[in-house]
Amino acid sequence: MKNIAVATTSRSDYGILHPLLREIDNDKELNLHLLVSGSHLSKEYGNTISEIINDGFKGYEIFNVLGYINSKENPQTLIMSNTINEFSNYFFKKKPDILVILGDRFETLGVAISAMLNKIPIAHIHGGEKTIGAIDDAIRHSITKLSHLHFVSCDEYKNRVRQLGENPNNIFSVGSLGVENISSIKLKSKENLQRILKIKNNKQIFLVAYHPTTISELTPIEEFTILLSALQIYKEKNIVFTGSNIDHGGSDINKLIVDTVSKNTNYYFFNSLGRDLFLNLMYHCEQIIGNSSSGIIEAPSFKKPVLNIGRRQEGRVMAKNILQVPLDVTEIRNAIDRASQKAFNDELKDVVNPYTKNNVSKEITGILKTFPSEKLLEKNFVDLI
Numbered sequence: 001m002k003n004i005a006v007a008t009t010s011r012s013d014y015g016i017l018h019p020l021l022r023e024i025d026n027d028k029e030l031n032l033h034l035l036v037s038g039s040h041l042s043k044e045y046g047n048t049i050s051e052i053i054n055d056g057f058k059g060y061e062i063f064n065v066l067g068y069i070n071s072k073e074n075p076q077t078l079i080m081s082n083t084i085n086e087f088s089n090y091f092f093k094k095k096p097d098i099l100v101i102l103g104d105r106f107e108t109l110g111v112a113i114s115a116m117l118n119k120i121p122i123a124h125i126h127g128g129e130k131t132i133g134a135i136d137d138a139i140r141h142s143i144t145k146l147s148h149l150h151f152v153s154c155d156e157y158k159n160r161v162r163q164l165g166e167n168p169n170n171i172f173s174v175g176s177l178g179v180e181n182i183s184s185i186k187l188k189s190k191e192n193l194q195r196i197l198k199i200k201n202n203k204q205i206f207l208v209a210y211h212p213t214t215i216s217e218l219t220p221i222e223e224f225t226i227l228l229s230a231l232q233i234y235k236e237k238n239i240v241f242t243g244s245n246i247d248h249g250g251s252d253i254n255k256l257i258v259d260t261v262s263k264n265t266n267y268y269f270f271n272s273l274g275r276d277l278f279l280n281l282m283y284h285c286e287q288i289i290g291n292s293s294s295g296i297i298e299a300p301s302f303k304k305p306v307l308n309i310g311r312r313q314e315g316r317v318m319a320k321n322i323l324q325v326p327l328d329v330t331e332i333r334n335a336i337d338r339a340s341q342k343a344f345n346d347e348l349k350d351v352v353n354p355y356t357k358n359n360v361s362k363e364i365t366g367i368l369k370t371f372p373s374e375k376l377l378e379k380n381f382v383d384l385i
Contacts, residue, residue, distance in 0.1 A: 003031045004368055005096035005120075007087075009038030009107035010245065011048040012293075015275040016178040017102055017125075021057065023361040029369055033096055037063035037083065038107040039246040044254070046243060046272025063087060065107070076106050076248065083110030091118035097373045098149075102126055102177075104140035112146045121376040123149040123368060125177065128157030128164075133311025135214040148376035151364050153297070153355045156317055165381035174364055175357025178298050185276050190284045196277065199268060203238045206231070206336075207285040209292035210241075212249035213312045220249025221256060223327055227289075227309060228260060230332035235266060240281060242292075243271040287339050289332075296322065300353035305339035307332065317355075321348045 004024050008014040025032045034057050039045040041064055052060060065082035067075070091099075091114055099115045101108050102125040115122050124147035131137050144150065144164050150171045152158045158173040194202070210227060212220035231239055241257045244250035254271070261267040273281065279298070282288060287305045288295045291312035299306045300319035308318070310327045318324075325335040338344055 001029060001031055002098070002369060002373070003033060003094075003096040004098060004100060005033040005035055005094075006100040007035040007037070007108065007111045008040065008052075008102075009083075009105055009111070010040065011046060011051070011272050011274075012245070013102045013105065013108070014040070014048065014052065015181065015278070016176075017100075018055070018177075018275060019180050019184060019361040020100070020125075020177055020364055023365045024368070025057065027365060027369065030365070032057070032059075033094070034060040035063060035087070035090070035111070036060050037065050037086070037111075038079070038105070039066075042066055042246070044251060044271075045246055048272050048274075051272075051274050061090065063090070065110075075246075079246075080106055080110040083107055084114050087111050087114035088118060091115055091120050096120060098123055098368060098376075100125065100368070101143065101147075104129070104131070104134075104136035104143065106135070106139055109139045109143055112143045116146045119377055121149070121373045122147040123151065123364075125151045125364070126153055126157075128152045128160035130160070130315030131312060132314040133213050133215055137315070148379065149367065149371060151367075154317055162382075163384065165383070167380070167382050170376075172363070172367060173357075175360045176297050176355035177360050177364075178294070179301055179353060179356050180360045181275060182279060182298060182301050185279050187283055188280050193277070193280050193284055197240075197268065197270070197281075199238055199240070201238065203236060203266065205238045205240055205281070205285040206234065206287050206289055207281055208239060208241045208289045209294060210253065210290040210309070211245045211292060211312065212247040212253065213291065213310050214247055216311070218327070220244075220247075221252050223310065224253050224256060226327050226329060227332065228256070230329045230336075231289075232264075233333070234336070237286070238266050238268065239264075240268045240270070240285070242273060242278065243269070287336065289336070297355050300351050301356065303348045303351045305344065305348065307335050307339060319351050319353055321351045 040049040063086045067078050098121045100123045127144040150161050151174050153176040244253040257269050261269045289307045295306040306322045309325050323335045
């Protein structure tokens with residue numbers, strides 16, 4: 001029986017990984033070893049390990065790598081060094097047949113380094129993507145070079161992983177697990193959703209998900225203040241904020257949101273909604289505003305207007321429902337007004353999500369099960385010419 005270790009370091013990657021975790025866990029030929037760390041264990045970021053417990057996964061391992069986080073300092077180096085140390089101990093003792101990781105978080109890079117040093121083959125999901133405005137770009141490509149199997153979300157990204165010298169026989173364009181999630185959720189009525197979230201009226205909803213731009217001349221607070229200034233005139237809307245991530249400045253953004261919500265009766269803040277409520281909110285909202293990858297990857301399936309603000313996601317493949325907007329109050333308001341127009345929304349009725357493919361989790365699981373992991377460790381850089 002093959003032992004599959006899957007690492008999750010945040011609410012975002014866990015939500016995306018969920019259908020794959022179910023598929024592996026239900027396969028009688030595989031043993032799932034769920035490795036939980038990062039912001040899952042932080043009360044400030046929603047203590048999202050509770051979602052894993054509620055989902056019923058058994059036998060997960062906890063790695064408390066956060067240490068003491070001071071928002072005025074840069075905690076990433078401490079978290080990453082703790083991650084390398086804690087996961088190295090695990091991989092040295094347990095020796096899973098393969099490690100599955102997703103995305104481009106700095107914590108995930110620490111897990112990948114630990115696996116590489118302990119000769120554990122790595123399967124990487126969502127490689128080959130490009131985000132010019134974030135350090136995630138360098139992290140993602142570094143993880144690609146440490147990995148042995150690559151499950152990319154569309155063909156353009158497959159080509160980019162190939163450019164990085166990876167064996168084309170080990171690169172699989174499977175689509176997005178996050179999009180697959182949408183087909184499995186139970187959609188609630190808007191009234192029921194508002195009752196659960198304690199939203200007091202039936203105004204239209206702007207869903208705001210904003211994270212620090214890790215390569216920017218402005219501080220995260222300076223950036224986010226521009227967005228708040230743009231939103232302040234929309235008193236007739238319910239403006240729902242989700243919590244920022246654990247990148248440097250994310251904690252400061254969350255504190256500013258809490259303060260702003262306390263002064264505006266049409267503003268709401270949820271540190272972590274969980275997969276089901278977040279996707280339901282995306283389904284019922286009028287617009288999605290911010291710089292989260294969920295606006296790029298999942299939102300097109302709901303045919304919703306997305307304002308992608310700033311450069312954090314610049315470089316990703318984007319559907320036509322996405323409006324690229326600079327960090328400027330007037331530009332943001334103009335884009336909100338355009339996205340509210342019936343003519344623009346009518347154009348979105350035939351939006352095609354470029355990240356949609358069928359049976360994503362089944363395909364990944366099948367490859368993990370049948371691919372001979374003992375032959376993966378020796379890598380050769382495959383030149384394009």
